[in-house]
Amino acid sequence: MSDRLEVTKTWKLFIGGAFLRTESxxxxxxxxxxxxxxxxxxxxxxxxxREAVEAAQSAQPTWADSSGYLRSQILYRLAEMVEGRxxxxxxxxRLKGNRGKGAAExxxxxxxxxxxxxxxxxxxxxxxxxxxxxxxxxxxxxxxPEPVGVVAVVDGSDAPLLGLASxxxxxxxxxxxxxxxxxxxxxxxxxLLAEVCPTADIPKGVFNLLTGSHLELLEVVASHxxxxxxxxxxxxxxxxxxxxxxxxxxxxxxxxxxxxxxLGDPSLTSPAVFQSVIDIKTIWHPHST
Amino acid sequence: xxxxxRVPWEYSPAPESLKVSxxxxxxxxxDGDFAPARSARTFPTxxxxxxxxxxxxxxxxxxxVDRAVSxxxxxxxxxxxxxxxxRGKYLFRIARRIQERARELAVLETIDCGKxxxxxxxxxxxxxxxxxxxxxxxxxxxxxxxxxNSDPAPLGVCAQVIPWNFPxxxxxxxxxxxxxxxNTVVLKPAETTSLTALRLAEILxxxxxxxxxxxIITGAxxxxxxxxxxxxxxxxxxxxxxxxxxxxxxACAGTGKRLTLxxxxxxxxxxxxxxxxxxxxxxxxxxxxxxxxxxxxxxxxVLVEESVLAEVIEKLKRRMHQLRLGDPLDKNTDVxxxxxxxxxxxxxxxxxxxxxxxxKRFDTxxxxxxxxxxxxxxxxxxxxxxxxxxxxxxxxxVACVMSFRTTDEAIERANNSNxxxxxxxxxxxxxxxxxxxxxxxxxxxxxxxxxEFDAASPFGGYKESGFGREGGRAGLAAYVR
Numbered sequence: 001m002s003d004r005l006e007v008t009k010t011w012k013l014f015i016g017g018a019f020l021r022t023e024s025x026x027x028x029x030x031x032x033x034x035x036x037x038x039x040x041x042x043x044x045x046x047x048x049x050r051e052a053v054e055a056a057q058s059a060q061p062t063w064a065d066s067s068g069y070l071r072s073q074i075l076y077r078l079a080e081m082v083e084g085r086x087x088x089x090x091x092x093x094r095l096k097g098n099r100g101k102g103a104a105e106x107x108x109x110x111x112x113x114x115x116x117x118x119x120x121x122x123x124x125x126x127x128x129x130x131x132x133x134x135x136x137x138x139x140x141x142x143x144x145p146e147p148v149g150v151v152a153v154v155d156g157s158d159a160p161l162l163g164l165a166s167x168x169x170x171x172x173x174x175x176x177x178x179x180x181x182x183x184x185x186x187x188x189x190x191x192l193l194a195e196v197c198p199t200a201d202i203p204k205g206v207f208n209l210l211t212g213s214h215l216e217l218l219e220v221v222a223s224h225x226x227x228x229x230x231x232x233x234x235x236x237x238x239x240x241x242x243x244x245x246x247x248x249x250x251x252x253x254x255x256x257x258x259x260x261x262x263l264g265d266p267s268l269t270s271p272a273v274f275q276s277v278i279d280i281k282t283i284w285h286p287h288s289t
Numbered sequence: 290x291x292x293x294x295r296v297p298w299e300y301s302p303a304p305e306s307l308k309v310s311x312x313x314x315x316x317x318x319x320d321g322d323f324a325p326a327r328s329a330r331t332f333p334t335x336x337x338x339x340x341x342x343x344x345x346x347x348x349x350x351x352x353x354v355d356r357a358v359s360x361x362x363x364x365x366x367x368x369x370x371x372x373x374x375x376r377g378k379y380l381f382r383i384a385r386r387i388q389e390r391a392r393e394l395a396v397l398e399t400i401d402c403g404k405x406x407x408x409x410x411x412x413x414x415x416x417x418x419x420x421x422x423x424x425x426x427x428x429x430x431x432x433x434x435x436x437x438n439s440d441p442a443p444l445g446v447c448a449q450v451i452p453w454n455f456p457x458x459x460x461x462x463x464x465x466x467x468x469x470x471x472n473t474v475v476l477k478p479a480e481t482t483s484l485t486a487l488r489l490a491e492i493l494x495x496x497x498x499x500x501x502x503x504x505i506i507t508g509a510x511x512x513x514x515x516x517x518x519x520x521x522x523x524x525x526x527x528x529x530x531x532x533x534x535x536x537x538x539x540a541c542a543g544t545g546k547r548l549t550l551x552x553x554x555x556x557x558x559x560x561x562x563x564x565x566x567x568x569x570x571x572x573x574x575x576x577x578x579x580x581x582x583x584x585x586x587x588x589x590x591v592l593v594e595e596s597v598l599a600e601v602i603e604k605l606k607r608r609m610h611q612l613r614l615g616d617p618l619d620k621n622t623d624v625x626x627x628x629x630x631x632x633x634x635x636x637x638x639x640x641x642x643x644x645x646x647x648x649k650r651f652d653t654x655x656x657x658x659x660x661x662x663x664x665x666x667x668x669x670x671x672x673x674x675x676x677x678x679x680x681x682x683x684x685x686x687v688a689c690v691m692s693f694r695t696t697d698e699a700i701e702r703a704n705n706s707n708x709x710x711x712x713x714x715x716x717x718x719x720x721x722x723x724x725x726x727x728x729x730x731x732x733x734x735x736x737x738x739x740x741e742f743d744a745a746s747p748f749g750g751y752k753e754s755g756f757g758r759e760g761g762r763a764g765l766a767a768y769v770r
Contacts, residue, residue: 128436133761135743136419143747143763228752240543247539249707250531250550250753272437279756280763282747283726285736 010040014194016055017204023047033097044210046220052208053226056150056177059205064147064175068123075119078200082112092189110263111162117269118169128271138288145278147175149228152221154181156234157258161189167231170273179208187211225249233258303620305406309396314345318490320360321500327352337403338617338626338661346483349506354515357504361446361473364501369443369471373429380425382496387418399617401484403626404580406618417461423744424465434765441769443471445523450513452529453479453628454583460486462759470768473502477516480509481629531753549757549767553682554710557703558588562597564715570604576739578666582686586711592699595692609666610653627662636664636685643669643678704730709751713739
């Protein structure tokens with residue numbers, strides 16, 4: 001053991017492409033499995049969340065307008081960047097000492113593969129979710145999926161990297177912008193993912209990440225009127241809080257069981273996941289003059 | 290407006306000749322039988338064009354709701370296991386019987402709800418039977434319908450609450466997909482328009498639909514609340530106002546009930562200078578005066594490119610003079626009665642607010658019948674986007690005309706609403722039509738047409754106009770797990 005004093009950092013919030021301290025000034029020590037303080041975490045506030053939503057709102061139209069092919073390449077680039085930092089992610093997953101090396105490696109590998117899977121979805125969602133409708137009149141009528149807008153993601157699973165990735169990827173692939181709240185007790189793998197995003201060319205504001213108390217932030221997410229949809233892996237009580245938020249602005253809310261097998265459950269990569277982050281638009285046009 | 294533009298002659302009356310008998314009292318339909326409500330309460334349903342009482346309707350209480358849900362639960366076991374093609378054959382039968390009894394149902398609809406017979410006969414009823422016919426064919430094809438769900442299973446008991454503007458059509462939109470997916474139903478029609486839903490119950494008996502698969506209970510808001518809050522309901526589907534929709538959303542939170550909501554709108558109808566103006570004017574008229582404007586997707590915000598604003602307003606006014614308001618049972622009638630005294634009161638309040646906020650009001654000053662609830666087709670010009678009448682849903686024959694200069698401005702104004710149900714765009718340029726259609730935040734976009742509906746075409750809103758779709762492939766997802 002050397003005498004050198006380690007440089008520990010405060011992991012900041014990721015808002016609009018920048019790493020920012022919480023405006024609330026609150027931070028908590030992050031204690032690893034051996035009881036040692038390895039850094040500090042921000043406890044995001046309502047105002048931080050609001051700013052993240054604003055950043056997401058301003059980034060979303062351009063992200064949605066970019067071609068599926070472009071989004072596809074950017075997400076694939078994200079997979080490349082995570083692959084390049086595999087060891088960092090494995091270490092991050094092992095900080096708390098609650099999973100073995102093999103489990104951590106499996107989660108990182110599965111995360112990379114999930115990113116690749118959704119990179120491949122971007123330019124196929126319209127074909128699978130949309131269609132022409134055979135109406136009984138002289139109209140060309142078709143239904144297309146459109147991104148719902150700003151999606152808040154809450155990861156209450158015990159897969160701090162793969163859980164979060166599985167929840168944000170459908171939204172990103174379809175052209176939504178995301179404000180994510182990662183695993184409360186183990187947010188470091190998610191924060192590392194945020195650090196990778198800028199180098200993967202994910203545009204500023206398309207993905208935002210806020211660490212903090214779920215109890216506090218769930219209510220903030222639910223009541224926020226500019227959030228268009230919520231996708232969460234949370235327990236039943238949190239689900240009631242989030243669903244009550246629909247009464248605010250009719251935000252779409254999708255909650256999944258946090259104990260789902262994130263490694264293997266086929267529903268996580270099926271097109272059904274897009275239902276909660278799209279609106280179907282139906283366009284009519286006469287085809288005879 | 291010159292007098293020469295007025296129609297210089299009067300049409301002879303052309304009343305619908307079919308007489309429909311209406312029982313003096315109606316019970317609720319539970320487990321295949323009609324019976325008085327256990328609550329022993331009734332309320333009158335009236336003809337809004339004459340204010341005459343048509344019948345007494347049972348006011349279902351909590352015990353009745355419970356019996357209806359139990360009947361649906363009991364029936365679910367067999368119905369959900371009925372071979373899909375057999376389920377489909379029941380729906381085909383329903384569609385056929387509706388076609389055969391279409392005249393009767395159209396007349397009854399018009400008498401109870403106030404809409405012109407031309408609309409109930411030519412729009413509502415054809416769409417009602419089509420909705421059952423279309424969904425009949427889905428029953429045995431569900432595993433191909435929903436991407437990522439190759440083994441769709443029914444949800445269970447569906448509580449469905451519907452409005453008074455398209456009474457039978459909304460019943461069809463709710464019941465047909467629910468049954469097609471193997472669910473059972475408790476439906477509550479709006480309290481002012483129960484008659485056609487109850488007549489549909491007769492048809493369900495005629496076609497020998499198993500008892501309890503569809504139950505129809507009547508009553509007002511309290512009945513609806515008891516139904517959606519019932520503990521043994523698996524799915525709630527509601528069409529109506531955004532304020533009630535929000536209450537339902539709050540009530541369903543954390544219950545595990547599936548929810549779809551089709552709520553209000555303040556839909557823009559955008560007219561570009563290069564549009565075929567005469568057709569666009571027809572589109573404005575059908576957009577806002579169809580069904581007296583009592584349409585959730587009504588084109589109530591008319592956005593006109595500045596260079597043709599004067600022309601559009603002039604032509605629109607001339608066209609409004611040709612609208613015939615009066616007896617809904619007259620085949621020449623374009624504008625029927627407002628559904629209820631309450632709704633008429635709401636509309637009048639908005640007319641007063643529009644005037645008070647400095648908007649310029651125009652109506653044709655046409656004669657109104659002495660009895661019944663009537664509102665002249667009305668146009669407001671000089672409307673600022675922030676005006677109350679430009680933001681809030683009026684649900685009446687009231688159009689707000691505003692102007693724009695650029696495509697960007699048109700889209701910004703169109704999207705500047707908490708609602709996002711429908712939109713219209715009128716232009717001769719294909720690229721512009723699709724650019725605008727793409728950028729509009731609305732669930733249904735009509736290019737060079739308006740207020741078109743079809744069983745195969747998904748309908749439903751963005752933003753506070755609700756979530757979930759009705760019709761087509763997308764509509765099925767709401768009724769399976």
